């Protein structure tokens with residue numbers, strides 16, 4: 001394997017997580033009639049897309065926003081914390097700046113987002129005010145999730161807003177996010193926000209009532225699914241791509257639901273109308289329920305699993321693969337077959353098997369240049385080889401998340 005120049009350098013600052021504040025109330029929700037245990041939630045993240053927030057011609061759809069804000073107020077009255085992830089900045093900014101949807105280059109989209117975001121917030125502030133609520137704007141980029149201190153700051157701010165009775169309105173900070181640090185679509189952003197604030201439920205609103213087993217726009221016999229336990233590749237293939245305004249689509253919703261699933265958070269994918277929230281606030285079933293994975297990943301592991309962008313790869317031999325996967329061990333230098341990327345100590349690395357499958361992700365205890373010298377050696381030789389030791393492990397089990405089933409070993 002070759003040592004490649006680093007693509008990104010990540011700084012890692014680790015701070016202990018803060019105890020989450022309890023909410024006054026909660027809502028009981030039964031995903032399916034008589035068959036499931038009741039699910040209780042007291043905090044939810046709801047994502048509304050551009051085509052829901054904006055009507056035709058790039059204007060705010062107040063017919064949606066008004067009853068939606070009233071439904072948010074109903075949650076609020078029950079003591080349930082609501083975080084809204086709202087798209088629509090670019091769609092609103094386009095007509096303001098005279099930029100047609102065909103102009104898809106990054107600077108144009110960023111300019112449109114800069115123009116549209118204040119208008120988007122103005123509408124949220126106005127409609128939430130009419131419903132007796134205060135709004136607050138949170139603009140976030142993927143970069144903000146890389147540094148644990150910034151991650152925890154964002155989390156604290158959102159929790160404090162909820163505590164103060166305000167509704168955080170989150171969007172990607174499109175004006176500064178370049179391609180490689182973008183969440184890409186707000187479905188993905190919403191799943192990360194759900195993890196960030198330890199939400200009990202993620203709600204993704206879309207232009208159809210539920211997830212179907214085939215694309216309902218193309219296939220008349222497509223059936224709506226009331227519950228999904230596993231998001232399979234077939235399901236992803238059947239899902240449609242984005243509509244004209246937003247960047248998402250059913251596929252991106254399923255991918256976001258899969259991320260939430262790994263965080264131990266269930267998702268409801270349902271029709272983008274205020275009635276969906278009203279039903280949920282009364283504990284009535286709606287849309288498709290995507291079950292959470294068993295065993296909730298702890299916040300720090302969640303951050304390792306999804307927030308960071310890998311700076312390199314460590315390939316391990318069969319013995320190390322078995323020790324990690326089956327026996328819950330750390331990664332020691334003796335089991336390393338090769339590395340890729342010039343990662344630093346504290347950077348996120350992908351741990352892969354000899355045949356290139358992803359085994360897990362973790363924070364490196366040594367920089368790439370030193371791991372290269374340690375490959376194949378015993379841990380008790382580290383000091384002699386490097387002249388110092390930062391511990392026996394190249395990736396400690398506490399800083400590692402394993403891919404796939406049984407991976408939530410937080």
Ligand code: GLU
Pocket residue numbers: 049050086087088089090091113171172174184185186187245246247248
């Ligand atoms: N952040 C973008 C906006 O507000 C939307 C991204 C998306 O459609 O998912 O316009």
